[in-house]
Amino acid sequence: MKKIGVLGTGEVGRTIATKLVELGYEVKMGSRTANNENAGQWAKQNGEKATTGTFSEAVQFGEIIFNCTKGEATMSVFQQAGLDFFDGKIIVDQSNSLDLSNGFPPTLLPQYINTTSLGEEIQKMLPKAYVVKTLNTVNCELMTNPEKSSGEATMLLCGNNAEAKQEVTEILQQFGWKDILDLGEIVASRGMEMFITTWVRLFTATNNINVSFKINR
Amino acid sequence: MKKIGVLGTGEVGRTIATKLVELGYEVKMGSRTANNENAGQWAKQNGEKATTGTFSEAVQFGEIIFNCTKGEATMSVFQQAGLDFFDGKIIVDQSNSLDLSNGFPPTLLPQYINTTSLGEEIQKMLPKAYVVKTLNTVNCELMTNPEKSSGEATMLLCGNNAEAKQEVTEILQQFGWKDILDLGEIVASRGMEMFITTWVRLFTATNNINVSFKINR
Numbered sequence: 001m002k003k004i005g006v007l008g009t010g011e012v013g014r015t016i017a018t019k020l021v022e023l024g025y026e027v028k029m030g031s032r033t034a035n036n037e038n039a040g041q042w043a044k045q046n047g048e049k050a051t052t053g054t055f056s057e058a059v060q061f062g063e064i065i066f067n068c069t070k071g072e073a074t075m076s077v078f079q080q081a082g083l084d085f086f087d088g089k090i091i092v093d094q095s096n097s098l099d100l101s102n103g104f105p106p107t108l109l110p111q112y113i114n115t116t117s118l119g120e121e122i123q124k125m126l127p128k129a130y131v132v133k134t135l136n137t138v139n140c141e142l143m144t145n146p147e148k149s150s151g152e153a154t155m156l157l158c159g160n161n162a163e164a165k166q167e168v169t170e171i172l173q174q175f176g177w178k179d180i181l182d183l184g185e186i187v188a189s190r191g192m193e194m195f196i197t198t199w200v201r202l203f204t205a206t207n208n209i210n211v212s213f214k215i216n217r
Numbered sequence: 218m219k220k221i222g223v224l225g226t227g228e229v230g231r232t233i234a235t236k237l238v239e240l241g242y243e244v245k246m247g248s249r250t251a252n253n254e255n256a257g258q259w260a261k262q263n264g265e266k267a268t269t270g271t272f273s274e275a276v277q278f279g280e281i282i283f284n285c286t287k288g289e290a291t292m293s294v295f296q297q298a299g300l301d302f303f304d305g306k307i308i309v310d311q312s313n314s315l316d317l318s319n320g321f322p323p324t325l326l327p328q329y330i331n332t333t334s335l336g337e338e339i340q341k342m343l344p345k346a347y348v349v350k351t352l353n354t355v356n357c358e359l360m361t362n363p364e365k366s367s368g369e370a371t372m373l374l375c376g377n378n379a380e381a382k383q384e385v386t387e388i389l390q391q392f393g394w395k396d397i398l399d400l401g402e403i404v405a406s407r408g409m410e411m412f413i414t415t416w417v418r419l420f421t422a423t424n425n426i427n428v429s430f431k432i433n434r
Contacts (some may be wrong), residue, residue, distance in 0.1 A: 059303075100385035104256065105404060105407075107332050108331055108333050110331060113330065113331055114324050114325055114327060114330055114331075115324050120290030148434060149433045151431065152431045152433075153433055154430075156415075157361060158418070174232045181423075182422060183415075183417075183418040183419065183421075183422050184418060184421060187322060188415075188418040190322075190414050191411070191412070191414035191415030191416075191417070191418055192415065194337055194408070194411035194412075194414055194415070195407035195408070195411075195412070195415060196408050197411055198400075198405075198411070199371075199398040200408070200410060201375070201401060201405040201408055202398075202400065202432060202434070204400075204401060205398060205399060205400050205401055206398075206432070206434035208434045211432065211433065211434045212430065212432075212433045213430045213432055213433065214365045214368065214430065214431040214432060214433060215419060215429075215430055216367045216369075216370055216427065216428065216430065217367060217370035217419070217421070217423035217425045217426045
């Protein structure tokens with residue numbers, strides 16, 4: 001099984017990292033400082049396959065890197081980790097470019113919208129890595145527990161490299177996803193990232209944090 | 218039954234107007250010039266309840282106005298029709314702010330994105346009208362034939378006025394929509410309009426023009 005680096009110690013990072021360890025993967029959770037409290041607690045609770053380190057150590061450790069940082073921080077986290085360490089690796093990019101600075105409803109960071117997206121900017125910054133956008137369209141509980149959706153949910157993904165998408169698809173299947181739809185190249189992350197704007201309204205309208213969508217086709 | 222004005226003589230306008238006549242509504246289709254060819258042909262095929270006129274005549278005629286113009290033209294069409302004629306009326310806004318000028322994939326017109334939307338800008342321009350955004354998330358065949366979706370589809374709507382949304386919901390039900398979800402105030406049209414970006418990818422990925430989504434909640 002490939003080694004995995006998880007960037008980010010928030011709810012998304014801990015949810016993903018915990019599930020991956022449960023599935024048998026060795027996981028290193030990366031954070032800004034080596035002694036991050038969230039990460040340390042997570043490692044203590046998840047046995048010897050769960051370790052922690054700096055962002056850079058997590059990227060060096062992993063063959064597949066899950067980006068669970070906030071969109072506003074992603075580019076600087078990657079720079080801090082060291083861009084060369086991503087070469088040849090798969091990056092599962094779950095980020096959304098939410099701008100919460102103006103209250104509700106949140107908008108998207110203007111530098112990552114319409115004619116580009118976070119997914120595309122990451123791919124541009126890391127041309128030798130394989131960025132696969134996915135998992136950014138559901139609440140974090142659903143990411144690793146899609147059966148908690150009230151009806152079958154569809155997980156979207158996109159990216160420029162078919163093999164990388166296949167590997168990520170297999171991990172999504174291990175998470176429990178049965179209906180996975182490939183939207184094509186990384187440019188499709190534009191729409192996937194803009195979906196957060198609708199997700200916020202869906203959550204508000206339904207009061208169901210596990211709201212999801214099924215694509216009929 | 219309320220009289221209806223339909224703005225736009227393209228595929229969307231003709232589809233909507235035809236269905237409304239079938240349902241028994243009197244419909245006036247409005248266009249830039251009173252002798253528009255599409256509109257004339259449509260009226261000829263649809264009996265005495267189907268009439269044509271200028272944008273202004275269609276708005277004056279209708280108690281409910283369907284905006285089936287292209288997003289890039291919407292604001293100027295409304296101005297041409299005469300803003301005062303919209304007062305007190307329901308506007309069913311189906312527009313998307315697609316910018317096709319740079320080829321594929323299309324982007325959205327930057328003046329209607331992220332911190333605003335076409336739906337909101339129409340409501341701002343027409344404060345005494347009741348804008349309800351809906352029907353912009355599916356292909357035009359599905360708008361009036363939701364049963365052509367391979368699985369049950371959800372139609373979203375939003376707007377600031379509850380009574381207007383109720384009236385539009387009843388028309389959507391007459392169109393055949395069974396699962397209708399109110400996303401709240403007109404601000405929700407931001408996400409609904411950005412969805413076209415994902416729709417384009419869904420269509421490309423599935424090669425199904427009647428691709429749709431069901432919201433699980």
